[in-house]
Amino acid sequence: MVRLGPIMNLSATLNFEQFWLWLREHNDCIVRAGTRSAWLYDHDDLHWHLREEASGRRYVQLLRGKQLIAEFAFTQTDALYIEMVPSSETEGHFEFQFFSSTGGQLEPRYVFVMAHAYEEQPAHHQATH
Numbered sequence: 591m592v593r594l595g596p597i598m599n600l601s602a603t604l605n606f607e608q609f610w611l612w613l614r615e616h617n618d619c620i621v622r623a624g625t626r627s628a629w630l631y632d633h634d635d636l637h638w639h640l641r642e643e644a645s646g647r648r649y650v651q652l653l654r655g656k657q658l659i660a661e662f663a664f665t666q667t668d669a670l671y672i673e674m675v676p677s678s679e680t681e682g683h684f685e686f687q688f689f690s691s692t693g694g695q696l697e698p699r700y701v702f703v704m705a706h707a708y709e710e711q712p713a714h715h716q717a718t719h
Contacts (some may be wrong), residue, residue, distance in 0.1 A: 604672045614640050619705040630660050
């Protein structure tokens with residue numbers, strides 16, 4: 591479990607499904623998302639929409655009302671693992687980097703910058719009477 595505290599060099603490794611489920615519950619916390627060549631930035635007029643197809647392809651969309659402004663897509667195979675590290679640009683923000691192997695080298699392929707760190711959700715317990 592990842593917990594925030596006074597540690598400044600906090601990092602964690604997540605699997606794809608773990609991150610995607612958490613991201614769907616925290617899509618309003620996305621500050622920016624993208625790749626080395628293209629970034630989508632949050633704005634007061636815009637909102638984030640996350641969806642997935644039956645094939646497993648996941649979409650991150652930036653919308654103004656119902657109008658699609660931009661999107662990018664990826665699959666679970668695009669991320670060997672996801673690493674969370676504190677943002678080097680903005681204190682209090684965290685980067686979630688999708689690492690993949692390109693030409694035998696591990697490098698971040700997609701990056702999500704979030705307003706806060708990942709925290710595991712408590713397990714849901716079924717109520718009994």
